[in-house]
Amino acid sequence: MPDIALLYPKDLAPEDLAQLRSVKEVGRFSALRTVAALILREMSTTYGRSPGGYIWVILEPVLGIGLLVAIFSSGFRSPPLGSNFALFYATGLLSMFMFTTTAAKVSQTVNYSRQLLNYPRVTLMDAILARFILNVLTQMVIMVIVLGCILMFTETRSTFHLDRILSSIAMAASLGLGIGLLLCTLISQHPIWQTVWSVLTRPLILISGVIILHETLPQPYSGWLDWNPLVHVSGQMRLAFYYSYRAEYLDVRYVYLVALTCGVLGLFFLRSYYRNMMEK
Template sequence: MSDAPPLRPVHRLPRLATGRSIGALILREMSSTYGRHWGGYIWEIIEPAAMIMVLALIFSAGFRTPALGTNFAIFMATGFLPFYLYSDVANRTAQSLSYSRQLLSYPRVTFMDAILARLILTLLTRALVSMIILTFILYVYDTRTILDLPPILLSFALAALLGLGVGLMNAVLMTRFPIWRSLWAVITRPLIFLSNVIFLIERFPEPFSTWLEWNPLVHVMALSRTGFYYSYRPDYISPGYVVGIALILAVIGVLFLRRYYRDFLEL
């Protein structure tokens, strides 16, 4: 009787293991962020909606019409929602290592699993919330806007990509230099006023309006509004510029994290 060849151990495909890790991290993120009750999910809608309504009420009291169109609610929403998506993706990505520090000690859980889990959940949540808020505003108000979906979807995709790039870079800096978290919060606080969210940069005097075009968020918010206001077509919009900035930051962040994230976790 011939000897049978020894049985080889069955290994799970790394892709399947990664999928399981990401899925488990998403469930953990949902439980810790939104809780086990519907209140956490409802608050995710109320918070940005309340911000938009407050801004609309404040500016409608001081101005007869917004910078574009006739309705303040849709004007604020078309700038604030992509900005909120960018900000949320950037913040959650930057905090991925510290949030999942204990789980990253397991060999099957990588730093990319933690980042992708937070990214996927944030994108799904923000997309749903934005759709609900925009649908409500368009249904309740006579906004006199004409929807053009391709630039709207592209602007939200660019906001998410830029948020990911900034978040990956900040994941390195905030983990290595804790003081950077406070400095970044101070530096970026004026962005909501300088990124086409509340004020159009075209209304700023020269040379400030030209300088602000270097801000990639300006391009994202302007592109978003072209999907609602047919006559609004600023010539400075450059999706390629936003993608370039986002990819440069993302590549640098991933390279540093891949090389040093184990050392960062020991700090």
């Protein structure tokens, strides 16, 4: 009878219903505390142990953008959009970094947190959310620093739309989460997938609209790139900074559909093979 009563809270006495609600609130608060503790642990272990850990996280995209600017500014008079090389490559590279780092962090959740997952208070979703939230916040800070410096210290002749920037960030983060969930089981079960994924992501800078603008490619190559969701992510980011840019190929729903499909499949595999992964 008590179990049946819990299924139908409207049949409970007022004092029992209040107690049930308090238990649920305590459970939610406990889950938030767990996620916050995992985020602090991730910060200290990932960035706190190496000298200048946080500085290198920021220097990586800065050096990448600087290298691209140095190479292409020597051979071309102007970028494919606008007149500022740094802004053009930053809008493509930073959104791609948001995706790649999110997918990498989420995919390694089981391997990274295997010992912690043996504690009853720590669930797999807590660990995934902690790594996801910390990485997204870190990449957003990097975006603010890099784009802010470019807009303040160089001549860009550009304004920005915050809603489109946030939309691009959400698209990249959702896609990284979905693919990261799908990779999590594959990498935990078969580590060779880590190498496979590393090889597959190397040409992304060439086929995701970071260096080569989608509109500059002839058919059928530009049509093939439409299937790459990162092309839509970088297109949305560039819409935020270039008022004359149209990005007629952009399909936000397609990106979220890919992210949702991969995420659902990833959660299904995690639920099916979680016990096997923990026994390794």
